[in-house]
Amino acid sequence: MQPYTVLIIDDHPIIADAYKSALLKIASENSTFDFSIEMATTCDAALEKINKKEAIDLIFLDMKLPKSSDGQFLSGEDLGIEIRKQLPDTKIIVATTYNDNYRVNNILKSINPEGFLIKNDIIPMDLITAIETVVEGTPYYSKTVLKLLRTHVNHDFFLDKIDRQLLYELSIGAKMVDLPKVIPMSIGGIERRKRQLKEIFDIQKESDKVLVELAKDKGFI
Amino acid sequence: MSYNKRGGSILFFLIVLISIIGCTPKVDLQKNKDTTLNDSIVLLINKSKVKTGTIEKRKGDLLRAYSLNKDQENDSIKNQILMKIAFYAYKLNDSIFFRRTNEEARNLSLKLNDTSGVARTHWQKGVFYSKKEKIDSSYYHFYQAYKNYNLAGKEYHAGRMLYNMAFAQGRIEDFVGAETNLFLAISKFKVINKNRNLYICYGHLSSIYKDMEEYEKALFYREKSFEYLNKFEDTNNYKEGYINSLGLIYQRNKEYKKAITCFTQALSNDSLYYQKIRTYARLKDNLAYTRLLSGDTLNVEKELLVSLKIRDSIHNKLGVLITKLHLAEYHLIQKDSSTAFSYAKDAYVIAKEASNHRDLLASLLLLSKTDVSNASAYLNEHIEESNKLEKHQRRLRNKFTRIRFETDEYIEETNRLSAQQTIILVASFALLAILSLLYFIRLQRSKNRALQSEAEQQQANEEVYRLLLKQQAKLEEGRLHERHRISEELHDGVLGRIFGTRMGMGFLDLKGDEDAKEKHQLYINELQEIEKEIRVISHELKNELLSGKADYIQVVEHLVQEQSIVSGFEYKIKDDDSVHWSVINDAVKINCYRMVQEAVQNINKYAKAKLVTINFSVNDSVLNLNIEDNGIGFDIKNKSKGIGLKNITARTKKINGTFVISSATGKGTLLSITIPLADTTI
Numbered sequence: 001m002q003p004y005t006v007l008i009i010d011d012h013p014i015i016a017d018a019y020k021s022a023l024l025k026i027a028s029e030n031s032t033f034d035f036s037i038e039m040a041t042t043c044d045a046a047l048e049k050i051n052k053k054e055a056i057d058l059i060f061l062d063m064k065l066p067k068s069s070d071g072q073f074l075s076g077e078d079l080g081i082e083i084r085k086q087l088p089d090t091k092i093i094v095a096t097t098y099n100d101n102y103r104v105n106n107i108l109k110s111i112n113p114e115g116f117l118i119k120n121d122i123i124p125m126d127l128i129t130a131i132e133t134v135v136e137g138t139p140y141y142s143k144t145v146l147k148l149l150r151t152h153v154n155h156d157f158f159l160d161k162i163d164r165q166l167l168y169e170l171s172i173g174a175k176m177v178d179l180p181k182v183i184p185m186s187i188g189g190i191e192r193r194k195r196q197l198k199e200i201f202d203i204q205k206e207s208d209k210v211l212v213e214l215a216k217d218k219g220f221i
Numbered sequence: 222m223s224y225n226k227r228g229g230s231i232l233f234f235l236i237v238l239i240s241i242i243g244c245t246p247k248v249d250l251q252k253n254k255d256t257t258l259n260d261s262i263v264l265l266i267n268k269s270k271v272k273t274g275t276i277e278k279r280k281g282d283l284l285r286a287y288s289l290n291k292d293q294e295n296d297s298i299k300n301q302i303l304m305k306i307a308f309y310a311y312k313l314n315d316s317i318f319f320r321r322t323n324e325e326a327r328n329l330s331l332k333l334n335d336t337s338g339v340a341r342t343h344w345q346k347g348v349f350y351s352k353k354e355k356i357d358s359s360y361y362h363f364y365q366a367y368k369n370y371n372l373a374g375k376e377y378h379a380g381r382m383l384y385n386m387a388f389a390q391g392r393i394e395d396f397v398g399a400e401t402n403l404f405l406a407i408s409k410f411k412v413i414n415k416n417r418n419l420y421i422c423y424g425h426l427s428s429i430y431k432d433m434e435e436y437e438k439a440l441f442y443r444e445k446s447f448e449y450l451n452k453f454e455d456t457n458n459y460k461e462g463y464i465n466s467l468g469l470i471y472q473r474n475k476e477y478k479k480a481i482t483c484f485t486q487a488l489s490n491d492s493l494y495y496q497k498i499r500t501y502a503r504l505k506d507n508l509a510y511t512r513l514l515s516g517d518t519l520n521v522e523k524e525l526l527v528s529l530k531i532r533d534s535i536h537n538k539l540g541v542l543i544t545k546l547h548l549a550e551y552h553l554i555q556k557d558s559s560t561a562f563s564y565a566k567d568a569y570v571i572a573k574e575a576s577n578h579r580d581l582l583a584s585l586l587l588l589s590k591t592d593v594s595n596a597s598a599y600l601n602e603h604i605e606e607s608n609k610l611e612k613h614q615r616r617l618r619n620k621f622t623r624i625r626f627e628t629d630e631y632i633e634e635t636n637r638l639s640a641q642q643t644i645i646l647v648a649s650f651a652l653l654a655i656l657s658l659l660y661f662i663r664l665q666r667s668k669n670r671a672l673q674s675e676a677e678q679q680q681a682n683e684e685v686y687r688l689l690l691k692q693q694a695k696l697e698e699g700r701l702h703e704r705h706r707i708s709e710e711l712h713d714g715v716l717g718r719i720f721g722t723r724m725g726m727g728f729l730d731l732k733g734d735e736d737a738k739e740k741h742q743l744y745i746n747e748l749q750e751i752e753k754e755i756r757v758i759s760h761e762l763k764n765e766l767l768s769g770k771a772d773y774i775q776v777v778e779h780l781v782q783e784q785s786i787v788s789g790f791e792y793k794i795k796d797d798d799s800v801h802w803s804v805i806n807d808a809v810k811i812n813c814y815r816m817v818q819e820a821v822q823n824i825n826k827y828a829k830a831k832l833v834t835i836n837f838s839v840n841d842s843v844l845n846l847n848i849e850d851n852g853i854g855f856d857i858k859n860k861s862k863g864i865g866l867k868n869i870t871a872r873t874k875k876i877n878g879t880f881v882i883s884s885a886t887g888k889g890t891l892l893s894i895t896i897p898l899a900d901t902t903i
Binding site: 014018097098125172173177 | 716717718720724728746753756763798799803804
């Protein structure tokens with residue numbers, strides 16, 4: 001039986017080590033599993049492994065990674081997209097400390113990982129369950145992600161990427177004048193979007209703060 | 222021939238003397254009752270007037286009066302007395318004493334600014350010179366008196382001086398000058414209804430015309446004088462004098478019958494002989510002489526001799542002279558050359574003595590006719606004398622003219638000076654105007670400078686404020702940045718590592734007892750709790766970005782807090798979440814800040830408020846600033862805007878805003894300011 005190839009991408013060796021421990025634990029408890037484990041602590045190292053085109057069954061991907069040396073990959077998210085492109089069959093377990101809806105949403109949309117772990121949600125047992133579930137071919141989402149997905153099912157707002165980004169930037173207190181630097185639109189356009197967003201959330205005169213809170217409630221950010 | 226002149230001259234002196242006495246202000250005895258000294262002075266003067274005393278004694282009294290008066294204080298009473306003393310000195314023929322006292326009186330008058338007094342001393346001097354036959358000097362003094370009386374506004378006296386001047390002019394045959402002055406005098410007298418003076422003036426005017434041989438005019442004015450004669454009580458036999466003058470005009474005009482009628486009529490007044498023996502003698506002489514001229518020699522010599530006798534008896538020297546001339550003429554007509562010669566010779570001597578040039582000439586003519594052998598010598602003398610006379614008269618006339626001219630020149634000079642004065646006045650006004658204009662410009666300029674510097678100051682203030690805000694914003698940004706960094710660090714670094722550690726620990730296969738395993742699990746759980754806590758902290762660090770107060774409001778609050786100490790009000794500052802201070806431009810913020818400052822200052826000054834509420838909100842891109850207090854308020858209609866409200870109005874205008882104030886007495890005040898925010902600033 002071919003060993004199950006696993007690549008752990010995390011800049012914290014201790015975390016990578018934890019994943020490895022989990023895999024080894026599974027292997028030790030269930031002889032049907034045999035893992036061939038590799039690790040990458042930087043984007044560049046990860047890319048090197050991905051670009052070998054060797055089949056990788058499972059990749060642990062940390063979202064917070066230092067950017068690649070060529071500057072093309074800024075985070076684990078970018079790396080995830082690249083993995084999807086290069087290795088479409090590879091299963092990805094995303095592990096992140098971000099637990100805000102906006103990021104989670106984005107990750108779901110861009111990578112759509114088989115396993116989605118919010119680090120704070122899980123205890124060692126969950127990690128084992130997640131690995132086992134994903135290897136079996138079922139997606140595993142930790143509870144924060146599940147909660148988010150459930151709220152999304154309950155409403156039919158459709159917000160595109162820019163809407164979400166705008167809401168997110170507002171939520172972190174970005175200045176209006178600075179927004180065109182992060183959102184590829186004119187300030188007038190951004191202003192219009194904001195008014196549209198307020199209409200969507202059925203508020204008119206209320207402040208941006210109300211908008212942001214509502215968006216949070218609805219799980220967009 | 223020149224008899225009338227002499228008669229006039231006598232009349233003139235009479236009038237002058239009477240009038241001077243008459244116009245001597247009575248020393249107010251009442252006022253000086255308590256001053257025995259004054260009493261005694263007046264007493265002495267009166268004593269000196271009494272004609273029964275010897276001249277020496279009278280002079281002594283006057284001198285005593287003078288020395289008593291000398292010690293008196295220099296006041297108007299002393300001056301009046303002094304003038305009086307001078308006058309009586311003149312009357313007593315004491316020239317030296319007169320000159321001295323008159324001079325003193327003039328100086329005192331000048332000192333006391335008594336123009337009338339000055340005039341009176343001139344008048345007295347004029348009379349004095351007139352008597353001394355110094356016609357030019359008398360004319361000068363009369364003229365000075367006239368000017369001073371004019372200055373003092375004494376019309377009557379001024380008129381009389383004009384008459385005196387005219388009289389002097391008549392004596393030197395300056396007829397035109399005399400005529401002018403007489404008319405001037407008449408116009409003055411007419412205004413104040415001085416009939417006696419009018420009578421005299423017209424009479425003299427008539428004499429002037431008679432001497433100019435304009436008999437019609439002479440008659441006209443003589444009759445005119447008669448009109449006035451009827452208007453006052455004739456106590457001085459003026460009427461006979463008038464008829465005499467009328468007769469003389471007829472006589473000169475060779476209307477002898479009329480002349481004779483006149484003289485006869487005058488002589489029909491029986492009382493004349495007793496009252497006015499002088500006039501009586503004159504009329505007698507005139508009547509006889511006229512009859513002689515008319516060819517009637519009957520009783521002429523007898524009549525003339527009567528007149529001569531009377532005149533001789535009253536020491537009327539000039540009258541004697543005239544009558545003797547007439548007698549000489551009579552005898553010449555009677556071809557009695559030797560008697561005629563002796564009369565003519567007598568007349569010549571008298572005339573020479575009295576330096577009466579006219580009668581001297583007449584006597585010389587008669588002498589040449591009576592003493593045919595020496596006729597050429599007399600005629601030569603006649604020519605010489607007449608030349609001398611003419612020269613003398615011309616000299617005097619010139620002198621008169623000069624006196625007038627000098628005065629005219631003086632007037633001209635005065636005019637020139639006054640013109641100069643006007644120029645100086647105008648120039649100084651212009652200068653003043655220019656100076657004040659310059660001053661005004663300077664003031665305005667300095668005001669402008671002050672305003673400019675104020676504006677600059679304000680600009681600098683605003684610049685400082687802007688920098689302050691920028692600095693604060695930078696600080697805030699740095700602070701936020703740091704919070705962000707810490708948040709990220711906690712989230713990504715610390716949290717991740719704790720997670721890793723927790724996981725690693727979880728997979729550790731512990732070989733211990735159950736207790737140890739349980740504790741292990743407990744620590745792992747604790748780690749998870751720590752993770753949660755750190756995550757919360759991290760989030761709060763980020764979230765504070767949204768909820769944290771804007772720095773601008775802090776600045777405003779600082780200001781209000783400082784001001785609240787002054788009158789101790791409570792304050793609330795609210796800014797709606799809709800207001801994003803970071804995106805509102807500085808001009809709006811600065812102006813809002815200043816308006817809050819003005820408003821709060823006003824509240825401190827007037828409102829006596831307990832609570833001040835300041836509210837910022839944004840609606841439809843319009844910033845609303847409401848400043849409300851619960852103070853005493855005021856009636857908006859009745860109160861003109863103070864500087865504070867004006868400033869607020871000006872500031873709102875500057876940023877295209879509107880400003881509404883609502884208040885009522887006892888109801889507090891609300892300032893509502895709305896400022897449109899341009900799209901780009903939101």
